Amino acid sequence: MDLKLELKEKLIDQLNLEEVKPEDIKDDEPLFGEGLGLDSIDALEIIVILDNNYNIKIGNPEEARDIFHSINTLATYIEANQK
């Protein structure tokens, strides 16, 4: 499965975005704030998704701000760091 679609499905499932469909999430749309409207707890949950599914640990919270910007930035980071 395409990594971006897989990420969208995992976000919807793990973050309980029950009224959102994968096609509603644009690849370059901000995930936090004005975009998908995720909050700080969701950010922690994404850290867990990366750990459980891709064996990626985010050590520096400042780094997460850029990595979690959009589906595009998340996918790029996973492709570069997946073990």
Place this chain on the structure above:
Amino acid sequence: MSQQVCHIKWNADGLIVDGQQADLLPHEGGLKELLAAYYKSLGLNYPKFHKMDNLSKLGVLGVAMLSAQYDLSAYADDAIAMHFQNASASLDTDWVHQQNINEGKAASPANFVYTLPNIVLGEIAIRNKWYGENLFVVADSFDLERWMKTNQVLFDQNKAEAVLGGWVEVLEEKFELELYFVVKQ
């Protein structure tokens, strides 16, 4: 003195709102699906609802039903106190958290934030933008007389004009809500 102006009782046997009994809404699945059916039925547009644990969902839905019966917007944002009780605290969610740990998974932060029973009060307060007093008590069973006595303390000290609460209990698939709205006389 206080006056009871609204009463809701909701469990697996049905829903009673101010004495009017109704069957539960049809749904496929368990408690999560039942609560989702009421969310849709009430026409709530509050995506955060889906992130809540079942205890918070039950409380939020109960208050939404009560709001449909009685105009709560007439009160100042700090005039309604919340006072709830239950027997199982947040055990329903605590178990999920413990299970994650036992399985060696990273614990879910979204689940962890609901491992306190009084979070249901926070969710109701956030949704309704209320800033009044709130109290959550863990007890073996609901004692209406004691509940009313505590409310009277709030009224006597001018801490609230009304109290909303009662019993909100969820454990596995069992649930029970007994919601009262009482106003200071």
